[in-house]
Amino acid sequence: MASIMLKDVVKSYGKVRAVHGINLEIGHNEFVVLVGPSGCGKSTTLRMIAGLEDISGGEVLIGDRIVNDLPPRKRNISMVFQNYALYPHMSVRDNLGFGLKIAGQKPKVIAERVAEAADILGLSELLDRTPAELSGGQRQRVAMGRAIVRHPDAFLFDEPLSNLDAKLRGQMRAEIKKLHQTVRTTIVYVTHDQIEAMTLADRIVVMRGGHIEQVGTPMQVFNHPVNTFVAGFIGSPPMNQLPGHIEAGQVVLADQSRVPVPPRLAGKVREGQKVILGIRPDDISPQGHGLGMPEDAAQVATLDLRIALAEPLGMESLIYTTIAGQEVQAKLYGPRIVQPGEVLTFQVALARAHLFDAETTRSLEVL
Amino acid sequence: MSTIAERAAIRRRIQAVGLWLATFLLMVIMCLPGLWVVLAAFRPNREILAKPPIWVPQQLTLNNFAKIFGFGSDQVGIPVLAYFTNSMVIAMTSTVIALVIGVGGGYAFARFRFRFKNGLFLGLMLFRAVPGIALSLPIFMLWSRIGLIDAQLGLIIVYVSLNVPFTIWLIDGFFRQIPISLSEAAQVDGCTRWQAFWKIEFPLARSGIAAAGVFAFLTSWNEFALASQLTRTTDSKTLPVGLMDFTAQFTIDWAGMCAMAVIIIVPALILTFLVQKHLISGLTFGGVKG
Numbered sequence: 228m229a230s231i232m233l234k235d236v237v238k239s240y241g242k243v244r245a246v247h248g249i250n251l252e253i254g255h256n257e258f259v260v261l262v263g264p265s266g267c268g269k270s271t272t273l274r275m276i277a278g279l280e281d282i283s284g285g286e287v288l289i290g291d292r293i294v295n296d297l298p299p300r301k302r303n304i305s306m307v308f309q310n311y312a313l314y315p316h317m318s319v320r321d322n323l324g325f326g327l328k329i330a331g332q333k334p335k336v337i338a339e340r341v342a343e344a345a346d347i348l349g350l351s352e353l354l355d356r357t358p359a360e361l362s363g364g365q366r367q368r369v370a371m372g373r374a375i376v377r378h379p380d381a382f383l384f385d386e387p388l389s390n391l392d393a394k395l396r397g398q399m400r401a402e403i404k405k406l407h408q409t410v411r412t413t414i415v416y417v418t419h420d421q422i423e424a425m426t427l428a429d430r431i432v433v434m435r436g437g438h439i440e441q442v443g444t445p446m447q448v449f450n451h452p453v454n455t456f457v458a459g460f461i462g463s464p465p466m467n468q469l470p471g472h473i474e475a476g477q478v479v480l481a482d483q484s485r486v487p488v489p490p491r492l493a494g495k496v497r498e499g500q501k502v503i504l505g506i507r508p509d510d511i512s513p514q515g516h517g518l519g520m521p522e523d524a525a526q527v528a529t530l531d532l533r534i535a536l537a538e539p540l541g542m543e544s545l546i547y548t549t550i551a552g553q554e555v556q557a558k559l560y561g562p563r564i565v566q567p568g569e570v571l572t573f574q575v576a577l578a579r580a581h582l583f584d585a586e587t588t589r590s591l592e593v594l
Numbered sequence: 595m596s597t598i599a600e601r602a603a604i605r606r607r608i609q610a611v612g613l614w615l616a617t618f619l620l621m622v623i624m625c626l627p628g629l630w631v632v633l634a635a636f637r638p639n640r641e642i643l644a645k646p647p648i649w650v651p652q653q654l655t656l657n658n659f660a661k662i663f664g665f666g667s668d669q670v671g672i673p674v675l676a677y678f679t680n681s682m683v684i685a686m687t688s689t690v691i692a693l694v695i696g697v698g699g700g701y702a703f704a705r706f707r708f709r710f711k712n713g714l715f716l717g718l719m720l721f722r723a724v725p726g727i728a729l730s731l732p733i734f735m736l737w738s739r740i741g742l743i744d745a746q747l748g749l750i751i752v753y754v755s756l757n758v759p760f761t762i763w764l765i766d767g768f769f770r771q772i773p774i775s776l777s778e779a780a781q782v783d784g785c786t787r788w789q790a791f792w793k794i795e796f797p798l799a800r801s802g803i804a805a806a807g808v809f810a811f812l813t814s815w816n817e818f819a820l821a822s823q824l825t826r827t828t829d830s831k832t833l834p835v836g837l838m839d840f841t842a843q844f845t846i847d848w849a850g851m852c853a854m855a856v857i858i859i860v861p862a863l864i865l866t867f868l869v870q871k872h873l874i875s876g877l878t879f880g881g882v883k884g
């Protein structure tokens with residue numbers, strides 16, 4: 228149980244910089260998820276915390292120790308790898324007990340702790356099998372078991388679910404969440420899947436190109452993205468982004484159509500400013516088929532849109548249409564089937580729309 | 595009336611029988627000379643040389659073996675035991691050394707980045723491509739300068755250098771198959787890199803190391819060309835070179851030669867059998883990815 232702190236942490240591979248001086252404080256028992264597109268430096272950051280990668284600059288602290296120069300075995304952390312990295316020549320039991328055995332624990336203690344971990348993860352029946360005789364989900368659980376038996380200060384996960392099929396991934400996601408509630412420990416979890424990030428994290432760290440773009444709770448990051456990158460990355464389907472400029476308290480879009488500036492941002496815009504209007508698909512819905520549309524008419528814009536394509540998903544449909552010459556996605560809630568070519572009256576929840584400065588891509592909300 | 599399924603089954607049968615026949619023929623072609631040698635080792639010389647040939651042995655005898663070991667009535671007087679000891683010592687020692695270097699080198703090539711790595715690897719392989727016999731003259735001159743002619747050590751050095759490129763290459767391949775994350779997991783679990791190597795990577799590469807060992811041993815055990823140049827007496831002569839003792843100016847003692855050939859073959863067979871369990875132990879890498 229310990230906090231983790233990164234101070235101006237830099238990683239260079241020769242001339243290539245993979246991580247550009249990031250700062251991050253991870254609280255005691257906190258579940259922090261690092262997300263970002265491929266190659267943004269998530270794994271590198273995690274591996275620097277683990278001690279599997281040299282730190283080129285800055286400091287990493289676990290608890291109150293600076294661990295820059297400590298080898299992995301002295302950091303008292305556990306790691307779950309993307310490929311599980313189970314020892315193929317050992318039984319599940321020996322896989323779980325390996326770390327304790329190396330640490331010189333008594334066989335009795337090892338047996339107890341292995342039994343405890345196996346119990347938590349439902350592995351008790353499988354202890355005598357070898358990894359080759361397990362399914363993907365079971366291997367995943369063994370990897371997690373191996374991490375928890377040692378009672379480490381922190382767990383590090385590097386895309387632990389990416390080798391599982393969608394259904395199993397959902398199950399394991401829930402198990403990881405449960406695990407965190409059972410064995411309260413600091414967890415740093417790397418994924419490029421924003422759903423995993425949203426569901427698991429106490430706090431999300433969005434990374435891009437070796438920089439941290441935003442840190443916040445899932446709802447903060449979802450509701451108040453600091454720039455267009457975070458806005459596009461978090462949330463699925465991604466936020467629609469429409470370029471335009473400000474004229475007389477209105478956003479003028481590419482085809483000269485006008486949308487009022489969301490009331491909460493009214494004071495933050497400059498006349499003539501080039502902006503990007505961000506609206507999540509959930510906030511554009513055919514009249515009567517929306518979810519949580521604001522009651523107040525001033526917070527809603529109404530417009531007629533022609534449907535290009537609809538993907539029914541059961542109780543909701545994803546709709547592709549065009550606003551101001553740009554393809555946007557919208558959501559229809561309810562079992563209604565719509566046909567391409569149909570024209571419907573849509574409502575846009577202005578209260579939840581975002582404005583970003585077109586030049587800096589930063590949200591006007593935070594300025 | 596045959597259904598499609600029946601016809602497919604018949605076709606599979608025919609294929610299976612054909613495959614079996616082909617394998618059998620191949621094995622016959624490959625094994626016949628060996629079989630003849632083994633049989634001849636237990637037959638008297640005159641039966642071997644009889645004309646017309648006697649195909650089915652009529653007399654089996656252990657005389658040939660007794661003879662070359664110096665027992666029995668007609669002694670051949672070839673120091674087989676000394677040759678055997680030389681062969682064993684030289685092949686074993688050079689194999690162990692080649693394996694130690696092979697494991698170290700193979701691990702280094704598989705895991706570490708260092709300057710000139712690719713060039714070095716290529717160099718090793720190219721060195722292996724040079725036929726050993728082409729080096730015999732330079733080695734001979736060098737060895738005679740430093741007194742390694744007719745010494746076990748001389749052959750050991752030659753065989754080690756002959757085998758090392760191959761052992762490195764083979765073992766490197768096996769280490770490459772083992773994901774780095776296994777060693778990393780072990781290090782996070784509390785191992786030093788050295789412990790991680792011995793407890794995780796070495797056991798997983800064992801079949802590869804065993805294979806490399808067998809090949810190195812057989813190479814040293816069977817090598818003739820260089821040994822015939824670099825050895826003179828019972829101090830260092832190996833079995834394959836000793837085989838030539840049976841050819842006198844006008845006669846060849848086929849029976850004795852074959853008996854000795856059997857003595858050469860048997861340890862190699864035994865070793866291969868002992869290690870084959872490891873060779874095909876089918877180490878499944880199931881712990882890594884589904």
Ligand SMILES: Nc1ncnc2c1ncn2[C@@H]1O[C@H](COP(=O)(O)OP(=O)(O)OP(=O)(O)O)[C@@H](O)[C@H]1O
Pocket residue numbers: 240243244245263264265266267268269270271272419
């Ligand atoms: N050994 C290396 N040598 C040079 N560059 C490297 C090395 N390892 C990683 N990089 C670079 O560092 C950057 C960050 O890599 P990292 O593995 O942390 O990405 P990631 O965010 O984990 O991506 P992914 O989601 O694909 O796993 C990448 O641009 C990568 O090319």
Ligand SMILES: [Mg+2]
Pocket residue numbers: 269270271
């Ligand atoms: Mg990664």
